[in-house]
Amino acid sequence: MPIKFENVGIAVRDLEEAIAFFTDLGLTVLGRDTVSGEWADTAVGLDGNHARIAMLQTPDGTGRLELFEYLHPEAIETEPTRPHEIGMHRVAFSVDDIDESLGIAARHGCHPLRGVANYQDAYKLAYVRGPSGIIVMLAEDLTKS
Structure with a gap:
């Protein structure tokens, strides 16, 4: 079965701030939306999932970032990831x-x-x-x- 890399999703505390940072580095915004409803609850695994999202792309079209800011449930602040921690790294x-x-x-x-x-x-x-x-x-x- 073929597989294709689609994107990396990152939850952010301020969507506009994150968009400004990544677009200043050279990415472009492909689209924005607000997502909610049963399909979003099912896909993400959170009841009442409601988020603002933006899809950004690198200039060569090969890399995409999906940024999302949770409206509900309330986003949970965590300590910033350190380079040697297990999980999403960078x-x-x-x-x-x-x-x-x-x-x-x-x-x-x-x-x-x-x-x-x-x-x-x-x-x-x-x-x-x-x-x-x-x-x-x-x-x-x-x-x-």
Whole structure:
């Protein structure tokens, strides 16, 4: 049976803030909606599920993020994920210029967890704490001319 990657879904505390962050990095909004009803309760496994959602896509069309802000049930705040915890870890993006991307992130109050690393002169990498505590990895391919 063939399988195709569809998207990564991330619950956020402020949908507009998250959309602004990811669109400033270069993603585009494919659509927005408010979802609720029996189908949503069944699919998600929450009674009274009601959320605002936005689907974003990378410029090359291969990657999608579904961001959702819960209206009901009330969202549960948790501690931000740390890099060594089991479970959803991070979302990663290739960028043309990591310094430019980090500047964009900084304008949103989002900064690297430690700094920018150089992996074998092939990549410059940084983990950024994004909106709602999401870990976002930015990677610049140094082998591209």
